[in-house]
Amino acid sequence: MHAAAPMAPVFHLDGQLASDSHPVAELPVCSLRLMDDSNYPWLVLIPRVAEARELIDLDQDTRLAVMQEIDLAARVLKQEFRPYKLNVAALGNLVPQLHVHVIARYTEDPAWPAPVWGRIHARPYEPEALVERVGRLQHALTALRRVRPA
């Protein structure tokens, strides 16, 4: 028997993020997912980098690629949902795995003008609405011609 070689850490999507969101696309660096809260069009980007917790944990090329994917997610939301404001945030106080929120906000949304976190109970999508929403996002992403489909 050979001694086992040291294994590099492997990326696994955090269980809380997995249960709170639905897959939309696999971008070059991040998994792009839709948060299961129909109060807002709300995307989350999770860099597929094992053990990353902060943006400063990423190497420079990866960090800049994440910025480009944040930009893509924001442009999709702007194009499809015409928000009054976009909110972009990497917080991670509750879920330690690095993830970036990109949220379309409206002056009439239920948390406005406060941030969305911890204010209003999530309103999960109905199944048909979820299928429609994910499909619409995938279509818009493909039209922007930057992504591999999920």
Next chain:
Amino acid sequence: MHAAAPMAPVFHLDGQLASDSHPVAELPVCSLRLMDDSNYPWLVLIPRVAEARELIDLDQDTRLAVMQEIDLAARVLKQEFRPYKLNVAALGNLVPQLHVHVIARYTEDPAWPAPVWGRIHARPYEPEALVERVGRLQHALTALRRVRPA
């Protein structure tokens, strides 16, 4: 008399941001300022780009430069204040001028684990504490050798 040429819009720091924060440094793209709330070590980056409201309003080179300046601000906070978590966010629901928060968070800070916005009244720095804090940040920035001093 000549007709006036069309004038390019000029960047002016938003009055609310100016009154809520203190200058720390002028980075290549952003003004770096300390929020006047001693509850948390809290920096804010304001790209000196007239009329920018969203990260997607910036051209790509500027946006990536902002990402590098976010990284610098985050590394300064990590080095100087050893936070449990960094929070990075571009919200702008109340102040429309594009600005990015970089905040050092602790499990014992007064808003933890909630986001800081709109939870706890700001606790302005005492004058001596402000001078010490700004000087410490400027010293750390200079040591990281990336910035022109303010």
